[in-house]
Amino acid sequence: MAITFTNHVDELLKSFIDDMQPSNVLVLADDNTARQVLPRLPSLATATAIVIPAGDCHKTIDTTCQVWQQMEAAGATRNSIMVCLGGGVVTDLGGFAASTFKRGIPFINVPTTLLAAVDAAAGGKTGINYSGLKNEIGLFSHARQVVVSTIFFDTLPQQEVLSGYAEMIKHALLTSREDFFELTELEPATVDWCEMLPLVETSVNIKNRIVAADPHEHGLRRTLNLGHTAGHAIESLALQRGTPVTHGHAVACGLVAEAVLSHMVFKFPTDLLNRLAAFVRDHYGPVRFTCNDYPALLQFMHHDKKSRSGEINCTLLRLCGDAVIDNVVSDDDMSTALDIYRDLMGI
Amino acid sequence: MAITFTNHVDELLKSFIDDMQPSNVLVLADDNTARQVLPRLPSLATATAIVIPAGDCHKTIDTTCQVWQQMEAAGATRNSIMVCLGGGVVTDLGGFAASTFKRGIPFINVPTTLLAAVDAAAGGKTGINYSGLKNEIGLFSHARQVVVSTIFFDTLPQQEVLSGYAEMIKHALLTSREDFFELTELEPATVDWCEMLPLVETSVNIKNRIVAADPHEHGLRRTLNLGHTAGHAIESLALQRGTPVTHGHAVACGLVAEAVLSHMVFKFPTDLLNRLAAFVRDHYGPVRFTCNDYPALLQFMHHDKKSRSGEINCTLLRLCGDAVIDNVVSDDDMSTALDIYRDLMGI
Numbered sequence: 001m002a003i004t005f006t007n008h009v010d011e012l013l014k015s016f017i018d019d020m021q022p023s024n025v026l027v028l029a030d031d032n033t034a035r036q037v038l039p040r041l042p043s044l045a046t047a048t049a050i051v052i053p054a055g056d057c058h059k060t061i062d063t064t065c066q067v068w069q070q071m072e073a074a075g076a077t078r079n080s081i082m083v084c085l086g087g088g089v090v091t092d093l094g095g096f097a098a099s100t101f102k103r104g105i106p107f108i109n110v111p112t113t114l115l116a117a118v119d120a121a122a123g124g125k126t127g128i129n130y131s132g133l134k135n136e137i138g139l140f141s142h143a144r145q146v147v148v149s150t151i152f153f154d155t156l157p158q159q160e161v162l163s164g165y166a167e168m169i170k171h172a173l174l175t176s177r178e179d180f181f182e183l184t185e186l187e188p189a190t191v192d193w194c195e196m197l198p199l200v201e202t203s204v205n206i207k208n209r210i211v212a213a214d215p216h217e218h219g220l221r222r223t224l225n226l227g228h229t230a231g232h233a234i235e236s237l238a239l240q241r242g243t244p245v246t247h248g249h250a251v252a253c254g255l256v257a258e259a260v261l262s263h264m265v266f267k268f269p270t271d272l273l274n275r276l277a278a279f280v281r282d283h284y285g286p287v288r289f290t291c292n293d294y295p296a297l298l299q300f301m302h303h304d305k306k307s308r309s310g311e312i313n314c315t316l317l318r319l320c321g322d323a324v325i326d327n328v329v330s331d332d333d334m335s336t337a338l339d340i341y342r343d344l345m346g347i
Numbered sequence: 348m349a350i351t352f353t354n355h356v357d358e359l360l361k362s363f364i365d366d367m368q369p370s371n372v373l374v375l376a377d378d379n380t381a382r383q384v385l386p387r388l389p390s391l392a393t394a395t396a397i398v399i400p401a402g403d404c405h406k407t408i409d410t411t412c413q414v415w416q417q418m419e420a421a422g423a424t425r426n427s428i429m430v431c432l433g434g435g436v437v438t439d440l441g442g443f444a445a446s447t448f449k450r451g452i453p454f455i456n457v458p459t460t461l462l463a464a465v466d467a468a469a470g471g472k473t474g475i476n477y478s479g480l481k482n483e484i485g486l487f488s489h490a491r492q493v494v495v496s497t498i499f500f501d502t503l504p505q506q507e508v509l510s511g512y513a514e515m516i517k518h519a520l521l522t523s524r525e526d527f528f529e530l531t532e533l534e535p536a537t538v539d540w541c542e543m544l545p546l547v548e549t550s551v552n553i554k555n556r557i558v559a560a561d562p563h564e565h566g567l568r569r570t571l572n573l574g575h576t577a578g579h580a581i582e583s584l585a586l587q588r589g590t591p592v593t594h595g596h597a598v599a600c601g602l603v604a605e606a607v608l609s610h611m612v613f614k615f616p617t618d619l620l621n622r623l624a625a626f627v628r629d630h631y632g633p634v635r636f637t638c639n640d641y642p643a644l645l646q647f648m649h650h651d652k653k654s655r656s657g658e659i660n661c662t663l664l665r666l667c668g669d670a671v672i673d674n675v676v677s678d679d680d681m682s683t684a685l686d687i688y689r690d691l692m693g694i
Binding site: 099125136137309 | 477
């Protein structure tokens with residue numbers, strides 16, 4: 001896995017493609033990135049464009065089959081290369097389609113959202129949703145190259161930026177008090193992202209070090225699940241109620257709930273917990289629920305993909321930079337944490 | 348990749364499963380092996396059986412989706428294990444389904460045909476047919492264990508046995524004159540296969556050494572394509588004419604044609620060529636075609652998956668055990684070789 005950080009995306013892409021001498025170049029985009037981003041990259045002007053509809057609801061085996069068909073039609077061989085240009089749906093599905101076509105052709109990820117840059121595009125997880133379950137079908141397969149830039153972020157909706165920022169906060173919590181303070185002093189919605197490439201680089205490199213040490217998620221990589229047990233449950237609840245929230249919004253709230261648990265179990269410092277809760281409350285706002293929703297939330301947590309035998313499993317923190325994986329959390333403790341989350345978020 | 352050779356299949360499976368302590372066990376079979384082989388393995392009596400229709404025409408994404416659905420329904424987790432019990436369709440498709448479910452659960456291959464034992468089950472190639480092309484979608488993923496036995500072979504149709512035997516002859520040609528002579532002195536259709544486990548072990552180990560040295564087919568592994576450029580074309584022609592032949596029958600004829608080419612290009616010894624041709628003629632019989640079929644055959648060869656830029660690409664032999672990959676063969680030379688094949692086969 002090679003990750004390059006640059007705001008000269010087109011030049012870099014051109015040199016990668018020249019070096020690899022592929023028999024042909026395919027570019028996978030969704031209808032947004034095909035319209036808005038692809039024209040900004042002249043190095044891909046002669047590539048065969050494969051365009052899929054935007055949105056997580058299209059991250060399916062049917063879309064994958066359409067991509068395979070178009071790869072066939074374009075005469076793709078093992079010497080071809082596919083550039084995945086988009087957010088997490090495009091890089092996840094594109095990586096899956098490329099890695100299974102003729103038993104695998106190389107692909108380059110060019111994330112166009114902050115969330116994809118700091119989360120989906122690097123790390124080797126590819127996949128699609130199946131049977132109502134997220135990323136249920138897929139495989140571990142690394143992009144040949146990941147090109148991370150921030151030049152595409154200034155046109156992102158504010159919610160999209162915040163969604164990615166939640167994963168950056170998670171990475172900071174897994175690293176150091178200083179990193180966490182730096183991020184929570186910024187205003188992510190109004191910052192000039194073109195100048196923020198070094199900040200994104202720091203965040204991606206945190207993830208990258210963890211993934212390199214444990215590519216197949218047997219241990220250390222599970223620290224990256226911080227915030228995601230409660231977060232996925234909150235995301236699923238919101239979806240079920242017909243008022244979906246972004247992944248990052250749910251994760252931000254999940255980080256607060258799991259920081260509360262970290263305080264309960266490992267005495268995670270109160271000042272850090274309060275700072276996190278204030279940042280999430282002020283910048284994201286709470287995802288609202290009452291104690292009547294706890295049974296549904298707990299149910300989602302028991303059925304999380306990471307659960308091994310039906311128990312609620314969380315990554316928790318002793319301190320910033322000191323995470324503990326595989327904590328089994330009782331329904332009572334999680335309910336208490338959700339109570340305190342609601343207090344902290346003022347709901 | 349661990350391969351075990353034993354005719355005590357059930358005991359071994361039981362000990363593997365006990366050692367792995369899976370959360371549950373799934374067994375994939377086709378409707379033949381579910382009826383005829385599964386009842387012989389009490390260690391799988393409590394496993395969840397997933398049964399697919401027999402035949403290469405069912406090696407599809409639709410069948411794969413049905414397998415994924417049934418894995419879901421069985422509550423499969425990353426701690427589950429899938430046993431693939433069958434011929435090459437079951438081990439190829441099962442390996443693909445398992446390797447992409449929740450980004451990969453472990454699988455054990457138990458080949459029940461000679462062809463699957465010596466070819467499909469070991470080596471890490473998984474896949475399905477797509478868009479009319481064989482094994483077009485798939486990935487490299489090794490079975491956790493491959494259990495090779497010969498106890499299932501005595502009930503195989505003679506054509507099935509011969510089909511696998513052609514791959515054994517290929518392995519012998521890639522190894523030594525002695526191995527080749529040993530195999531061509533036997534009567535594969537009438538031998539007692541229960542006693543032939545050591546012979547199968549030798550053959551699988553030849554392939555295994557080659558695969559271990561080059562798992563992703565960048566060089567050495569392409570020696571295993573011996574006989575397959577002409578063989579696949581012959582197989583495709585027979586299929587197109589509505590008179591399909593087994594894979595191994597086509598490969599046996601392909602080995603003859605490519606041994607002729609080997610003689611033309613590298614002076615592969617005449618006595619070995621004649622011995623091979625006589626064995627194939629007497630035990631398999633020729634796949635018949637005339638010079639009117641050459642354009643179709645050449646067309647198939649130019650479109651072979653292994654072709655890099657449309658040329659005909661063959662692995663050829665200098666001697667037994669001395670293979671040369673990536674020989675570009677002209678249409679004229681291939682046509683001459685097909686002429687001589689027809690002479691040698693008496694058609």
